Amino acid sequence: MSQVYLFELASHRTQWLSTRQQLIAGNVANANTPQFRAQDLKPFSAVLDQTQFTMTTTNPAHITPPETELAADRQTDSDAADSTISGNSVNLQDEMMKLGEVSRDSSMANSVKKIFHQMMMSSLK
Helix, strand or coil, X not given: CCCCHHHHHHHHHHHHHHHHHHHHHHHHHCCCCCCCCCCCCCCHHHHHHHCCCCCCCCCCCCCCCCHHHHCCCCCCCCCCCCCXXXXXXXXXXXXXXXXXXXXXXXXXXXXXXXXXXXXXXXHHC
């Protein structure tokens, strides 16, 4: 059985979410530290853009998308954080929203891994 790319991708996503959660916790912990700059990771879609992942066909009857669709740009939101008088750029409301996103994304990633694992196990029976 060849290596399943989905499990490797899910592992990278979980590591990315863990690192993002640590950065958010650091931002919250330093919310009152003068001159502290809030930190965040680039979106996971940007990480995926840097990987050497290409679509392949295994049968001549498969439809292959045109090159323009494969190389489509992914938009990312960039919001500049406003600094306070002390030079601190942490906004607790934004950090809590980011933490909610991390929690939701972690739950979704774990559910996908669990369902895919169950599917693989049932196919082996």
